[in-house]
Every structure is written in structure tokens, then in C-alpha cells.
Amino acid sequence: MFIGHFAVGYALKRKVPKASLGTLLAAPLLLDLLWPLALLAGLESVRIDPGNTVVTPLDLHDYPYTHSLLMAVVWSALFGGGYAWRTGNRRGGGWIALGVFSHWVFDWITHRPDMPLYPGSATFVGLGLWNSLTGTMAVEYGLYIAGVWIYASTTRAKDRTGTLAWWITAAFFAVMYAGVVFGPPPPSAHAIAVAGCFTWLFIPLFNWIDSHRKVVARGS
Numbered sequence: 001m002f003i004g005h006f007a008v009g010y011a012l013k014r015k016v017p018k019a020s021l022g023t024l025l026a027a028p029l030l031l032d033l034l035w036p037l038a039l040l041a042g043l044e045s046v047r048i049d050p051g052n053t054v055v056t057p058l059d060l061h062d063y064p065y066t067h068s069l070l071m072a073v074v075w076s077a078l079f080g081g082g083y084a085w086r087t088g089n090r091r092g093g094g095w096i097a098l099g100v101f102s103h104w105v106f107d108w109i110t111h112r113p114d115m116p117l118y119p120g121s122a123t124f125v126g127l128g129l130w131n132s133l134t135g136t137m138a139v140e141y142g143l144y145i146a147g148v149w150i151y152a153s154t155t156r157a158k159d160r161t162g163t164l165a166w167w168i169t170a171a172f173f174a175v176m177y178a179g180v181v182f183g184p185p186p187p188s189a190h191a192i193a194v195a196g197c198f199t200w201l202f203i204p205l206f207n208w209i210d211s212h213r214k215v216v217a218r219g220s
Contacts, residue, residue: 001106007147014154016092017215022207027099035066036196053130057185070118072104155213162212
């Protein structure tokens with residue numbers, strides 16, 4: 001899943017309004033933020049395999065430290081606990097931890113059975129929504145639209161930048177996702193890792209957008 005993870009970050013603004021949008025996006029994206037670093041470090045690997053599923057040409061056969069069930073729980077506790085410790089907002093930290101763990105749940109729904117339960121696990125799980133292009137697009141865009149609506153109804157632009165930057169960025173990721181799904185496969189595993197590192201730039205981008213908006217709905 002891709003833009004479905006963004007939807008979770010957008011929606012979290014209603015539950016943790018004092019947190020920056022960059023932090024809220026980093027939660028559901030965390031496993032994918034760590035993944036390219038693990039690829040570059042040689043801790044995990046990926047293969048280009050067109051036809052692996054109808055949605056992605058990637059054979060995600062080896063990512064136990066970023067995407068196993070056990071490590072998803074660990075990363076959730078670390079990130080949510082870190083937020084709670086830094087801000088003193090335990091309830092907010094709990095929501096952010098759930099945001100991190102939502103990544104594994106959504107991936108479990110979309111992936112074929114390639115997700116290990118723990119590093120070294122011989123059991124792999126996944127419901128395989130990626131075997132249906134129509135189903136995948138409906139779920140991804142349905143979640144994304146809901147997330148965009150929740151963030152837009154929870155916040156209001158302080159200025160023209162807050163309006164334009166938010167809606168342009170929201171539209172950009174919706175279009176980019178279609179390009180990823182219908183575009184050619186990546187040239188190499190190394191290219192995937194390098195391109196994935198640029199995902200980290202999303203965090204300051206969304207912090208900047210959020211700084212030009214203010215919360216108008218009551219949250220925790």
C-alpha cells in the first residue's frame with residue numbers, strides 16, 4: 001500500500017492536533033522510511049519481478065527488520081513512546097504508535113504472503129489484494145480521499161499558501177500513485193533504495209504545509 005498510508009497520517013491530525021503533520025505522516029510511513037536504509041545497508045533485499053502481482057513488479061522476499069509483525073510492534077512502541085516522552089502526551093503517543101502499526105496491517109491486506117512474523121520466521125502472511133488492480137485502486141483511493149477530507153475538515157488555511165500548498169500536494173500524490181502503478185518497473189534494486197531515501201523529504205514538506213494551517217476541530 002502507498003497512498004493509503006498517507007491517509008492514516010492525514011486522519012491522525014484529528015486525534016493528535018498538536019502534532020505536526022510531518023510527524024503524523026512519519027508514523028504510518030515509518031516502515032517504508034526505514035526500508036531503503038535497510039536495503040542500502042545490505043540488511044534486506046528486493047528483486048525486480050514483473051508480474052509478481054498485477055500492481056507491483058517487486059518481489060518483496062526479504063524485509064524482516066522493517067516489515068515483520070514483531071518489528072512493526074517494536075517500531076510502533078519506539079516511535080509512539082518517543083513522541084509521548086518528548087511531549088508528555090501519552091494519549092497522542094498511543095495514537096501515533098497505532099499509526100505506525102497501521103502500516104503492517106494495511107500491507108498485510110495488500111501484499112501476497114511475503115510478510116514474515118519475525119526475523120527468521122518461516123511463516124509468511126498476506127491477503128493478496130495486490131492481485132486485483134481494481135480492488136487495490138478502490139481501496140487506496142478510497143482511503144486517500146477519506147484522509148484528505150479529514151485533514152481538510154480538521155484544519156483551515158492561515159493564508160493562501162496554506163490552501164494552495166495543501167491541495168496541490170494532495171493532488172500530486174494521488175497522481176504520482178497512478179504513475180507508479182501504471183508506469184514501467186524500476187531499473188534496479190539499488191535505484192529503489194536511492195529513490196526511497198527521498199521519501200524522507202516528505203516530512204519537512206508536510207511540516208511546512210501544516211505551519212500554514214491551523215486546527216479548527218477539537219481533538220485530543
